[in-house]
Amino acid sequence: MPNYPINRRFVLKVAAFATLLAALPQVVYGFFLKRFPVRTVENKGFSFDSSSGIYKDRQGREAPFQLVVNGLVEKPLRLSWRELNDLPQVEQVNDFHCVEGWSVPDLKWGGVKPGYLLAMAGIKKQASHVVFHALGETRHKPGGLKYYVECNSIDELKDPAKQMLLAHSLNGSPLPLEHGAPLRLISPFDLAYKSIKFVWRLEVTDSAVEGWWTRANPIYPYEAPVPPERLRKKS
Ligand SMILES: Nc1nc2c(c(=O)[nH]1)N[C@H]1C(S)=C(S)[C@@H](COP(=O)(O)O)O[C@H]1N2
Numbered sequence: 001m002p003n004y005p006i007n008r009r010f011v012l013k014v015a016a017f018a019t020l021l022a023a024l025p026q027v028v029y030g031f032f033l034k035r036f037p038v039r040t041v042e043n044k045g046f047s048f049d050s051s052s053g054i055y056k057d058r059q060g061r062e063a064p065f066q067l068v069v070n071g072l073v074e075k076p077l078r079l080s081w082r083e084l085n086d087l088p089q090v091e092q093v094n095d096f097h098c099v100e101g102w103s104v105p106d107l108k109w110g111g112v113k114p115g116y117l118l119a120m121a122g123i124k125k126q127a128s129h130v131v132f133h134a135l136g137e138t139r140h141k142p143g144g145l146k147y148y149v150e151c152n153s154i155d156e157l158k159d160p161a162k163q164m165l166l167a168h169s170l171n172g173s174p175l176p177l178e179h180g181a182p183l184r185l186i187s188p189f190d191l192a193y194k195s196i197k198f199v200w201r202l203e204v205t206d207s208a209v210e211g212w213w214t215r216a217n218p219i220y221p222y223e224a225p226v227p228p229e230r231l232r233k234k235s
């Protein structure tokens, strides 16, 4: 059987190649995620389990996560993780731009439109803005503010062209904690500090509220459109 060793080597090579090929998506995903920096000002120690929808705080206390929509609304909402996942889901691909200079292209986000939640809750006449509140406690407390907040006008939250999304998945997988689980806002045409992570509450208000990031770093403005030269022209 003179051919046997060659055949065997060939088979082994094919098997090795097949293994490599099978592992490729994870390898690419890992490589890619390493290039998606994490920028978190909260103390570590809280966690979220996306299969059960259970949130655990730093002290180890567990509770089912609920998304709250309240403030100037006709019907305040308190949605379970299950109810949230049963709402109409949207997927979209956006680039991500941090004010500190880095960008990540083509992130695929999945989640719920904030405009849909506002319509469900019914906003009152005098309502103009939404303040997003984050879980977790920040290390630094600008003006005594202990957790991250951000604010957007209702007009932009409802504007389809702004592509606002309350995301709970990233590239087809549950949103990793470091990138903002359970939910984060994606405001793709604003610098990333407007894209608040760990969101648990939408508070509808009649005026704008300064966000955590700009209180802590007053050189940065409340309105934070991505500079046009950083936006990619998509054909
Ligand atoms: N709750 C919360 N949201 C946040 C932040 C944060 O520290 N906490 N950092 C902001 C900033 S400055 C950036 S660049 C992005 C970072 O998102 P990433 O960690 O998923 O890359 O989230 C923004 N939203």
Ligand SMILES: [Mo]
Pocket (backbone or CB within 6 Å): 039, 098, 099, 100, 192, 193
């Ligand atoms: Mo940032």
